[in-house]
Amino acid sequence: MKALLSSAAKLLFTLALALPLASCSDDEDEPATGTVQVAVQHTVGSQGLQADETYTSPSGDSYMVQKLRFYLSNVKLISQDGRTVYTQPDSYHLITLDGKAGFSLDEVPAAVYTKMEFAIGVDEARNHSIDQFGDLDPSNDMVWDWTTGYKFLSLEGLYTGDTKNGGLVFHIGEDSNYKVFTLELPQPLDLRQRPTGNLRLVTDVNELFRNPHLIDFDELNTAMGGENARKIVENYSQGFIRIESGE
Amino acid sequence: MALLRFFLLAAFPFLFMACSGDKEEPHETGPNPPKPYELAIPATLPKNFVIPPDNPMTVEGVELGRHLFYETKLSRDNSLSCGSCHQQQLAFTDAKGLSTGINNAQTKRGSMSLANMLWFSQFNWDGSTNTLEDQAVGPLEDPLEMHQPLHESVNKLQQTQLYPPMFEKAFGSSTITRENILKALAQFQRTLISGNSRYDGYLQNKEVFTSDEVEGMVLFMTHPDPSTGTRGGNCGDCHGGVLLTTRTFHNNGLDAQPTDNGLGDVTGRASDKGKFKSPSLRNIALTAPYMHDGRFKTLEEVLDHYNEHIRFDTPNLDPLIIEATNLPNGTSLGLTIEEKRKIIAFLHTLTDTTFIKDKRFSNPFK
Numbered sequence: 001m002k003a004l005l006s007s008a009a010k011l012l013f014t015l016a017l018a019l020p021l022a023s024c025s026d027d028e029d030e031p032a033t034g035t036v037q038v039a040v041q042h043t044v045g046s047q048g049l050q051a052d053e054t055y056t057s058p059s060g061d062s063y064m065v066q067k068l069r070f071y072l073s074n075v076k077l078i079s080q081d082g083r084t085v086y087t088q089p090d091s092y093h094l095i096t097l098d099g100k101a102g103f104s105l106d107e108v109p110a111a112v113y114t115k116m117e118f119a120i121g122v123d124e125a126r127n128h129s130i131d132q133f134g135d136l137d138p139s140n141d142m143v144w145d146w147t148t149g150y151k152f153l154s155l156e157g158l159y160t161g162d163t164k165n166g167g168l169v170f171h172i173g174e175d176s177n178y179k180v181f182t183l184e185l186p187q188p189l190d191l192r193q194r195p196t197g198n199l200r201l202v203t204d205v206n207e208l209f210r211n212p213h214l215i216d217f218d219e220l221n222t223a224m225g226g227e228n229a230r231k232i233v234e235n236y237s238q239g240f241i242r243i244e245s246g247e
Numbered sequence: 248m249a250l251l252r253f254f255l256l257a258a259f260p261f262l263f264m265a266c267s268g269d270k271e272e273p274h275e276t277g278p279n280p281p282k283p284y285e286l287a288i289p290a291t292l293p294k295n296f297v298i299p300p301d302n303p304m305t306v307e308g309v310e311l312g313r314h315l316f317y318e319t320k321l322s323r324d325n326s327l328s329c330g331s332c333h334q335q336q337l338a339f340t341d342a343k344g345l346s347t348g349i350n351n352a353q354t355k356r357g358s359m360s361l362a363n364m365l366w367f368s369q370f371n372w373d374g375s376t377n378t379l380e381d382q383a384v385g386p387l388e389d390p391l392e393m394h395q396p397l398h399e400s401v402n403k404l405q406q407t408q409l410y411p412p413m414f415e416k417a418f419g420s421s422t423i424t425r426e427n428i429l430k431a432l433a434q435f436q437r438t439l440i441s442g443n444s445r446y447d448g449y450l451q452n453k454e455v456f457t458s459d460e461v462e463g464m465v466l467f468m469t470h471p472d473p474s475t476g477t478r479g480g481n482c483g484d485c486h487g488g489v490l491l492t493t494r495t496f497h498n499n500g501l502d503a504q505p506t507d508n509g510l511g512d513v514t515g516r517a518s519d520k521g522k523f524k525s526p527s528l529r530n531i532a533l534t535a536p537y538m539h540d541g542r543f544k545t546l547e548e549v550l551d552h553y554n555e556h557i558r559f560d561t562p563n564l565d566p567l568i569i570e571a572t573n574l575p576n577g578t579s580l581g582l583t584i585e586e587k588r589k590i591i592a593f594l595h596t597l598t599d600t601t602f603i604k605d606k607r608f609s610n611p612f613k
Contacts, residue, residue, distance in 0.1 A: 052518055066566065130291060130450065130489055131290070132294070133293065133294035133295045134295070137293050137295040138293055138488055138489045139292075139293045139295070139366060139488040139489050139490040139492075139494070140488060140493070141487065141488065141493030141494070141495055143483075143487050143488040143489075144468060144469075144483065144487065145464075145465075145468040145469075145483070145487075146450070148468075156566045156567065157566060158566060158569075166566075166569050166570060167565075167566025167567070167568075167569035167570040168566060168570075169470070169566055169567055169570045171470060221570065222472065222570045223472075224469075224470050224471075224472040224475070224477060224479075225472065225475055225477065226472065226474065226475035226477070227474070227475070228472075228474055228475070
């Protein structure tokens with residue numbers, strides 16, 4: 001049934017795109033635009049991340065991930081000269097290990113882009129409202145409550161440490177932990193030459209636990225807020241996500 | 248699924264924006280096509296949901312579904328309907344630990360509330376079906392439940408005065424089919440929306456909570472963290488969000504060796520053994536007894552389980568439960584008696600009295 005629904009959705013979506021084109025595309029002189037596909041790939045060091053596989057943390061504990069989900073939001077592309085900035089409208093993407101692994105940036109003005117900006121988290125304006133849909137579904141499992149807002153990043157799993165073993169529960173949220181990233185593209189993305197482009201974002205789960213705070217799971221295996229959550233945020237602020245160009 | 252919903256929501260407006268001015272109608276069936284059913288979604292419930300494109304909701308389809316839901320001819324001995332185990336005054340449950348089929352056959356699980364099924368994509372305690380249309384086949388045909396093959400139901404309904412014209416109005420043909428029985432039942436169930444509890448009023452600033460209810464709500468939603476002095480009941484990790492469920496599956500430490508594998512039997516994965524759906528807690532004060540096998544008679548017993556009786560030796564115990572304590576280096580949740588009482592006070596705010604009295608959901612034969 002899922003396959004059926006999915007193909008039905010695809011059909012609808014195709015129809016939705018095709019209909020307006022077929023029936024009323026008589027505008028001339030529209031500025032040239034392109035489409036950029038963004039794919040997100042999860043890794044641990046040099047290995048691909050898979051649920052229930054065992055990995056070694058930077059401090060030498062073994063662990064497995066059962067759930068990894070985070071909000072990648074407010075995506076922008078910034079041109080070489082800084083004069084063209086593409087801002088994706090309604091830009092909230094719940095990236096998950098077992099589900100959504102990418103999205104499309106549409107109607108991007110043709111220009112040469114050299115930087116990508118995005119955030120991990122949900123901005124304060126949207127973080128405390130139940131009146132929204134799409135990936136901000138207020139019934140998904142990223143919701144805390146309407147005071148705290150959404151979990152920005154959620155990692156759950158199990159670990160075996162040097163002295164103990166148990167669960168890993170890292171739930172990171174709160175407005176003060178909303179973190180904006182501006183990353184240089186490895187090579188300029190020229191949408192004037194070609195109207196389609198690909199960007200690949202790669203996460204490294206070990207970077208949640210490495211730098212500047214080396215996380216020993218025997219000492220710290222849960223974080224819900226406060227200082228411990230802050231440590232994880234400071235860790236994922238550097239190295240957790242990098243960009244690799246598609247082509 | 249979230250992505251799918253998003254696409255559907257994104258795609259629908261475009262369909263209607265095409266320049267031709269044509270209006271999309273549910274499939275035309277004859278001179279009197281059925282009227283589209285307008286779902287009224289309460290302000291506090293999500294805008295994300297999917298109606299299967301091949302089963303658009305119509306006024307006539309929903310009304311037919313309501314009759315079928317309460318129709319005892321759908322059981323082998325004409326003694327039971329869906330409504331026997333899903334009683335409106337109990338938020339569509341039956342107050343039994345294990346529900347019973349014809350001849351008092353005992354099933355292995357309790358009947359689940361049918362509130363807000365519109366927002367679900369995995370049904371039953373074990374997530375064994377993905378649409379309401381498919382879900383109904385189980386209880387209708389299972390020898391331990393209504394025990395009547397659908398082709399037999401088709402024959403029985405076809406011979407009545409009542410149903411052929413109702414199917415004609417809903418689906419354009421008086422010839423009854425298995426598919427249309429399932430579609431109508433699903434349409435009716437999608438109308439069973441519960442979003443008018445005191446908690447919904449509170450979320451809209453229309454209702455004032457007592458201090459116990461507020462404290463209970465905060466405890467309910469909070470995962471405890473002794474390192475920051477944050478006290479929590481750890482309920483929202485699985486029962487959070489406006490549906491009061493994250494629609495996920497968990498082993499919540501009931502038994503060292505689960506006798507019912509739940510999701511594990513559906514997926515075949517050892518890591519899913521002993522996992523069951525975390526049900527919505529809307530109307531939870533009405534749906535005792537609790538757990539998939541109804542082992543806890545009261546909410547107090549449920550809180551005592553999570554607070555004091557988790558089996559840490561069960562396989563696949565959820566990390567959210569393993570790592571939930573209010574005490575530094577604690578090995579149990581560690582809520583106080585007062586805190587448990589306050590959480591239960593909050594749970595009572597989830598009762599929706601309009602839902603259980605709504606005439607549109609009631610038995611049309613009474």
